[in-house]
Amino acid sequence: MIQKKLLFVCLGNICRSPAAEAVMIGKLKKAGKDQHVICDSAGTIGFHSGAQADLRMRKQAQRRGYAVTSISRKVKADPDFDRFDMIIGMDDQNVKDLYALTRSPEHHQKIFRMTDFSSQLSYNYIPDPYYGDAADFELVLDLLEDACEGLLKYLEKEVN
Ligand code: 4NP
Numbered sequence: 001m002i003q004k005k006l007l008f009v010c011l012g013n014i015c016r017s018p019a020a021e022a023v024m025i026g027k028l029k030k031a032g033k034d035q036h037v038i039c040d041s042a043g044t045i046g047f048h049s050g051a052q053a054d055l056r057m058r059k060q061a062q063r064r065g066y067a068v069t070s071i072s073r074k075v076k077a078d079p080d081f082d083r084f085d086m087i088i089g090m091d092d093q094n095v096k097d098l099y100a101l102t103r104s105p106e107h108h109q110k111i112f113r114m115t116d117f118s119s120q121l122s123y124n125y126i127p128d129p130y131y132g133d134a135a136d137f138e139l140v141l142d143l144l145e146d147a148c149e150g151l152l153k154y155l156e157k158e159v160n
Contacts, residue, residue: 004155005038007084008114009094013043013072016090016126016140018053020114022066023144027152037155040084044097046074054130060137064145077101081110088112088151091125117150118143 008020021041028034043049052058053068061068080087081102087110089095098111115124126143129136 001036002038003036004086004158005084006040006151007075007080007087008039008041008090009044009075009087009098010041010090010126011044011094011128012048012130013041013070013074014048014051014054015057015129015137016144017041017043018068018070018072019057019061019066019140020088020090020126020144020148021070022061022068023141024148024151026066027145027148031152031156033152033155041070042073042075042080044075044094048072049074056134056137057129057140060134061141064141066141075101077103077107081107084110086110086112088114090114091128114144114147117147117154119146119150119153121146 008017010016018041021039024039025034028037049072051072058068087098089098095113102108114126121143123143126140129140
């Protein structure tokens with residue numbers, strides 16, 4: 001039975017949020033909980049809609065055992081804010097853009113930032129790696145692995 005639906009959101013939906021989706025699915029599988037949680041991702045802009053995730057992210061995530069397979073799409077107030085339980089932005093601007101889409105206090109309560117769930121690493125946002133190099137993509141994956149561990153613990157209270 002599906003108990004939680006998570007939507008990860010960044011700007012372009014080709015680097016950070018598709019990786020967050022893949023890392024979270026990987027962690028859920030390891031914990032035997034992937035049957036109970038739906039993960040998806042989207043971007044606040046539609047510029048890359050229909051595109052695969054950035055090849056650099058796909059390759060670097062693959063080396064850690066995560067398959068980044070999602071196709072970019074833009075987040076939509078309708079139906080995303082009704083469909084998902086948690087809508088998780090990667091940085092300040094993503095969170096601000098998500099708040100601008102909301103139309104009710106219930107929608108507001110669904111918005112989180114990825115680093116709310118960080119446990120070991122002390123970043124308060126996931127930096128955009130798009131114009132960066134391999135080290136920037138590795139940092140994103142480090143931060144996402146850490147935050148997804150925390151998110152898994154958060155969900156464990158609610159997902160059996
Ligand atoms: P993302 O990275 O938000 O992590 O997917 C970006 C992807 C594309 C662009 C910026 C950031 N862009 O300017 O096209």
